[in-house]
Amino acid sequence: MNMPKVAVIGGSIAGLTAANVLRDIGCEVDVYERTPQFLSGFGTGIVVQPELVRYLLERTDTQLDEISVPSTSMRYYDGATAQKKGETDASWHFTAYNAVYQKLLDAFGTDRYHLGRSVTHIVQTESGPVAHFSSGPPASADLIVCSDGGGSVVRSELLDVKPKYAGYVTWRGMVDESELSEKTWNFFQDAFSYGLLEDSHVIAYPIPQVSTDGRLTGRHRLNFQWYWNMDEGPDLDLLMTDRSGQRRPVSVHHEAITEQNLTGLRERTESQLGGPFRELILSASKPFVTVVSDAEVDRMAFGNIVLIGDAAITPRPHAAAGAAKAASDAWSLAEQLEMAGGLVGEALAAWEPERLAIGHAYVAKVRAMAEVLQHGGNFPPGKAEYKFGLPRLPHTAAG
Ligand SMILES: Cc1cc2nc3c(=O)[nH]c(=O)nc-3n(C[C@H](O)[C@H](O)[C@H](O)COP(=O)(O)OP(=O)(O)OC[C@H]3O[C@@H](n4cnc5c(N)ncnc54)[C@H](O)[C@@H]3O)c2cc1C
Incomplete structure (x- = not known):
């Protein structure tokens, strides 16, 4: 199978999960991260969803209890x-951002994780997309995965969408x-x-x-x-x-x-x-x-460029699954690419509608939660539709 060469922009949860799962299906992957040093996220808390830790539990020897506190x-x-x-x-289970980040980075390694590389724009050429950076040489690839977060430079270049x-x-x-x-x-x-x-x-x-x-x-x-x-x-x-x-x-x-x-x-x-x-x-x-x-898009695939995680749809935090959405965008991308035998166009055509549906349903859920949480002081204990996690869509096994 001929797998595409991939450039990942942004090396946080979405970017590192994508880098790991795409490399595992045979892609040659490089990650370009804006910050000059490895990320810390200040060690702030994240509620664990299965998608967030799926890579660590399925493909590394990490144990959930090792990186989290149960409740x-x-x-x-x-x-x-x-x-x-x-x-x-x-x-x-509750974990800390940098516990997950460090494990994902350990799994990917640092050889092809390039620090201090801030993307400025991407040019579509006949031989594929090319990412340009504020410093360092451009990177050409068969597929560019943009996981540059809620303030995504690439999203604002491709679409008239800004976080609201x-x-x-x-x-x-x-x-x-x-x-x-x-x-x-x-x-x-x-x-x-x-x-x-x-x-x-x-x-x-x-x-x-x-x-x-x-x-x-x-x-x-x-x-x-x-x-x-x-x-x-x-x-x-x-x-x-x-x-x-x-x-x-x-x-x-x-x-x-x-x-x-x-x-x-x-x-x-x-x-x-x-x-x-x-x-x-x-x-x-x-x-x-x-x-x-929050920010919503109605496209995540643009030729051989995709937006994933917060760079695509940025949700509010109330259902504790923003990072899980980011990770599952990456898993689903690798699964579709593998099913399509490495054909990017075919894979993205199957991938995009499902990811958009999950992202939109999730944003609707967290907005509804915010409405109740921030007004009136009466958030109902145990209400099923406010349970943490990504929504399950009726027409798909994913989500
Ligand atoms: C207050 C708060 C609480 C949250 N709590 C939870 C929770 O409990 N559970 C949960 O699942 N989610 C939670 N989230 C959401 C979660 O933090 C995000 O959804 C998740 O981090 C998204 O991951 P990402 O990789 O898409 O983007 P980010 O984590 O934002 O990473 C983007 C990466 O891209 C890099 N970058 C940016 N611009 C460029 C550029 N131009 N070139 C190269 N690199 C670039 C950045 O440096 C960064 O490393 C919370 C969010 C907030 C704000």
Whole structure:
């Protein structure tokens, strides 16, 4: 079988999963990653979905327990009083971004993972697509897989689509066990916890602690997010303006957050959150803030160029399966290419409609969840349509 030569743009979850599965079916694969150093993702939490860890569990010797923390329930509290409103059985595993990233990178190796290569544009030529970068030589391939994330340069080149602000931001952070009282640490163990408020919600769950080089330390920490409704305008601009006076489009990292905004977070925590939720957020030494956005496309294949993961459809986080969608785009691409005997056009014709359908259904699901989570404080415990994960489409076995 003659498999295509592949250039993957962006080496995170989608890019590394694609690189591994495409190499496994016989493609020659190179990954081009914008950042000059390996990614860390700050070690923030991810709820494990089967698609996210499929490569690690099926094709490497990684054990799920080695990279994750198990849980048995989902708990729903009034965020202001910490009084329990409901609880359901839910056996999720929680991991950290860089635990998954490092394992996927270990599997692919670093020889063909090129750092500091930021794609600027792609040119379609008669002999195939060619990616151009801000530095370094261009890369030609039979297939270019674009997994350059929610702010995808390639997507904005191919389509008139930009991420649309969802009307709220999320404060995020992590707190080590040693930084919390025993009571608060125990309160959050063994569960995914919601703290529900009239116009916002907090989530918290335990994750493994990972060192900066991506290795697990054997200790645990709590991961949290607090979503704040905020219209576009001066308040949002102030929050997203860093210490140097620059208005950041997506995230303000901890070191860059102004004293005024850190004080605002502390004051709002003290006035609105109760008990363990208050202690958790006040204990975070490096909180940071991200705007929540989503983007949808109606095409993912353009000749011999494809968009996958967040570079195609960028979902909000509430059903905890954005990374799983990214990974399953990659798996499905390899499966279709293998079935088509390496013929890119045939493979993409079968691949694209199914991936679009799953992506659109997932965005609809997370938007519906956001509507309830951010308005009214009454997120219903255990409602089937809000269960974490990708939607299962009736006409397909995938999803
Ligand atoms: C607050 C929050 C919480 C989340 N929680 C979860 C969760 O619990 N579970 C879950 O499954 N998902 C979660 N997600 C979603 C998940 O993080 C994303 O869906 C996932 O990271 C998408 O992977 P990706 O590889 O497509 O894109 P990304 O992870 O964004 O990676 C894009 C890569 O492309 C690189 N890149 C960008 N531009 C260029 C360029 N021009 N040239 C070369 N490289 C480039 C970037 O440096 C990066 O490495 C969450 C998202 C957010 C915002």
